[in-house]
Amino acid sequence: MKTNIPVYDICSLTNNSKDDILISRFAHYLSVHKNLFIPHKHSFYHLVYFTQGGGSQTIDFEYVAVKPDQIYFMIPGQVHNWDFEGHVDGYIINFSAAFFQSFLLKAGYLDELPFFSGIVADSVIDIPADMQTIIPALFEELVKENAGEQLLKADMIRAILLKLFIAVSRLGNKHDNVPAYNYTLLRNFQKLIEKNYTTLKLPKEYAELLFITPNHLNALCSAMLGIPAGEVIRNRIALEAKRLLINRELGIAEIADQLNFADNSYFTKFFKKQAGVTPEEFRKHNHN
Structure with a gap:
């Protein structure tokens, strides 16, 4: 199929053909990848937690205002671009579908998480005040674990990520009372x-x-x-x-x-x- 929409995989962002995950502070990521402001697609799962900044982004042609203590999730194939204002920072995690396959017996586990549905309304979440210390602390754990070389490093990253996913899933999921x-x-x-x-x-x-x-x-x-x-x-x-x-x-x-x-x-x-x-x-x- 013809395409002039950039499609990025993790390897193209890290210059390492073996990488299945990228964890970074967001300001540093933006300074390295300046071309991601134009519409593009990912071949991986993608999430960002904003701690500073403003402006907007579009996810599959839906406009979303950017603000601190907001987290958004994207699945492979969605079209995305940013239009930030001022200094923007936070955390970013990109990971491939294969990253969890050897860790979870349930192959479709990620599909069951409401924010990985591909529906923008379910994928952009404002973190309530009582969780605005807990959620960033999990991202800090991920950044530190990723920077080290401890035994079973990848499994610890997977475990912290799952803890993060479960914590966010519990934040007012509108399907909580659905059978x-x-x-x-x-x-x-x-x-x-x-x-x-x-x-x-x-x-x-x-x-x-x-x-x-x-x-x-x-x-x-x-x-x-x-x-x-x-x-x-x-x-x-x-x-x-x-x-x-x-x-x-x-x-x-x-x-x-x-x-x-x-x-x-x-x-x-x-x-x-x-x-x-x-x-x-x-x-x-x-x-x-």
Whole structure:
């Protein structure tokens, strides 16, 4: 697939082909990687905790204000860029999917964490006052452990990271009171969309794969996300269209074909209904 969107892996950021994790103070990271202010993608999991600074960032074309005591999480493939104001500092951690594979028996453990869903509203979290000492202390532990050469260093980093993930997961997760079965069903639906959004576009097709009725799937999405199942599917298709549209080497017809639309006209009508603008208008606005 043609692309002019930079896609970074950890190796390209550390110049070491064996690295599966990068831990750094954020101000130092920014001073080294000055090119990350333009829209780019990661092939790794990514999180930042801000201790100083302001401005904004966009995650998958959603604007988010930056402020101290805020943490955000990203999964591989999301489009991201920053527009900071003043001195910005904090902590940054990048790690590959493989980093935890040898440590956890549950291969899908990270997928169960609400902030690694790829949904921006669930991934940007303001840390409450009573945790604003605890969370930075965990990041400090990670920085110090990473700088040393103690026995089982990588496993200790994994253990501290898991402690951090659990602590953040407990901060007012809106799915806390949802039955475990419903939450698992929703995440399985979202995973199926991720794998099949170019070929399966109807709720009934996903309901069949989940062994439930379309009405059950719609009720689940409406209760947990506030939108019907069909809208969840269309939102994912529209998001991928936006990611492709910022690549000016791709024609509109090529994008329509990649997303499996019957023709360019149908794709344009779909995109305008979802995004409020035509593909050409979206591309022009984001290019400027």
